[in-house]
Amino acid sequence: MFGFATSSCLTTLFACMASTPAQAQVHLFSSTSKTGFSHWLSDITLTGQIEGGIMANPARPNPGYNYGDFFADHANQVQLNQLQFTLNKANTGPADTYQVGFTLQGIYGSDARYYHLLGISDTEWQSRYQLIPAQAHVDVHLPWATAGGLDMQAGILQAPMGVEVMDPTGRPFYTLAYTSEYSVPFEHVGAMFNWHVTPMVDVTFGIDTGNQTTFGGSDNNSMPAGYFGFNLNNLSGGKLKIVELSRVGPEDSWRSIGHSAADHAQRFWNDINATYQVNDKLTLTAEFNYLHDEGLHGYNASGQLKGADAESFVSFLSYIVSPSVTFNYRGEIYRDNNNLMVATFRGNNSYMAAIAGTPYTTVAGPTGHGTTYGEMTLGITYHPDLGKGVRVFMLRPEIRFDRSLNGTTPFNGGRNNGMFTFGGDAVIGF
Template sequence: MTAQGWLSSVTFAAQIEGGVNANPARPGNGVNYGQFIGDRANQAQLNQLTATMARAVDTGASGYDFGFVLRALYGSDARYYNLDGLTDRAIPSRYQFILPQAHIDAHLPWLTRRGLDVQAGVLGSPMGIETLDPTTRPFYSLAYTTEFATPFEHVGAMFQLHLNKHFDILFGVDTGNQTSFGGGDNNGAAAGYFGFTGTGLAGGKLAVTYLGRIGPENAVRLLGARANGAQRFWNDLDVTYQLSSKLTLTGELNVMHDAGLRADTYGFVSFLSYHLTPTLTLNYRGEIFRDNTGLVVTSFLSDTAYMRALFGKSAATQSAPATTYGALTLGATWRPETGHGVKLFEIRPEIRFDRSLNGTTPFNDLRNVGQFTFGVDMVLGF
């Protein structure tokens, strides 16, 4: 491809998302316990304003191909997806700025007939079903498994080796979850991924992805010299099955062990999506999540509390004892055709009920066994 042809394939996009998550119990601290997206009860938020410049790599190319992704994000969601040492100190208020993706990409005709794909730079975590981009997930809110048992952002490199038309090997190395280099890393050791993905199975109806991850994630401020050797082990298995042309079932099984905190979590999330019409999809999510110490599931009460806690600094937080959480979320995605320069318009209402299944009272200022929230967000893409 010529330089002119390569430049002509660079794309530009923008997207805006805002929402509100109502809580009829009106917690005194103003926070919906255990939720990151839509964490402020009864307060409308600008979740994301994003701008993206990208050149997609042809992963099926027979030769070399190169591209990149550069994405900037401003909004309330940035508080939980920041990278220490890069953007975490840029804006300390409710609405913050991050670069959730800033990486170079390459397709290399190496090792197998289908080649090797590489991404290097600032990367979103590949683990789990739900992602930061609201258009890729069925609900405004996130599952406990997503928030507390999968990483969010990395500085490093990810590799995808294409074995054949169905199976790929995945592996990578990075500085840790939401850390960078030097003073931007909360410890002095690296972490990394390994796993596989299978697509187009069972006549094209089944897709399976397993990702494991090993590396120390706790701060030296918290564990001292022990931090570099105290490994966190993440395991995440995702299975998606197309039951019919309209109905899709997805399951996520997650197990995490943190040797530094001596903590374990276990989660299972199930999703159902039914395409009622070409523009309307009905969604279900059910989850059971066990935090066996009470050290993992946490609400962060200030705008900088999450990143301060990541680095082992004092932070305004609220936690419950060891708890088994159950959560049921029902919602819909309405995505009508718009035109007039608008590439995407969607509205997603949801109703969610969370409950402690072992009698603890984590919700609404640690007063209640359960919590109802009613959320809705709107996304515009250009």
């Protein structure tokens, strides 16, 4: 199978763990022909999926938000996170042939508040449950230059950087790490390329309008941004994979720092992760991330941009207890050097307003010197094969411990330097 490389093989691990055989997917067209347009149509599939969950907080914070948590931000409240429908034509043919496919995906639910694109869906909804075009791209495989060829995606794309993804079946926990919320982009309009140089080396590059922006007046500045990086596959006898991806371009809004600064203040995103499959049961993943923004902190007294940055390390462990039970661990250290990255957005449209540079509200966070966040999450994924057309079924209880490691008090309405939450989600797909 040849396609666009995922940012981490941990994503592939959990997608495969959660899924039952491919015949559970709905094939919209069928044909006995081996050539022509009818054969191309026969590979189109339609899948549906629903996810809901809750994270309880015994401290009952006022206001009622779990600080630093996007998908489960409302404490002690059940949420419909995602109702997802995906129409897909995958490129699975031989590497030496031209191939054209596509992905169309719509998502309705509370998670959609964080994955809008400016100018497309960001102002259409005011409620907690919102609707987005999560993916709408053409996928092309070109048998050029090397035996593996070149893969391209163009359109509305989910960002490829980082370990944890929006699709709950592709990540180990209901909640996300700080790194996955604040130090990687979410959504793009643009084009991404993956060149399979050798069976061991892939090169990734791409260009887009920016993180969660589109064109013209729906861009928060006038300049593009882009990716470059590499994958190292099948290392250590096929047990190890390393993914490095960097990104550079302006991401700040002209409404916040002015047109010239917004066009010239660069944001540098850097993420490298490695996944090692120790044996058939145990998989380890480590991720290091560094982000620097030249414009986020505004100007100093000399008229120079001051900048802001954050660095983090995340570790994951996955252990298959039985064919239907997997134990998961995540541990993270996240340093927000200027207290400008980590925030909890109060209101259903505040996150996208912050990207646009229009007025928004947040839950009060730490002030003064920067904050070093520590986070540990433990969970169980129960994923039995239900058969009879059920593509995926998952129950994922988890407990999570968050703490400020240097004395600030961001949690539970500013009362505490730590927060304990517990809960989880349920996922079913057809």
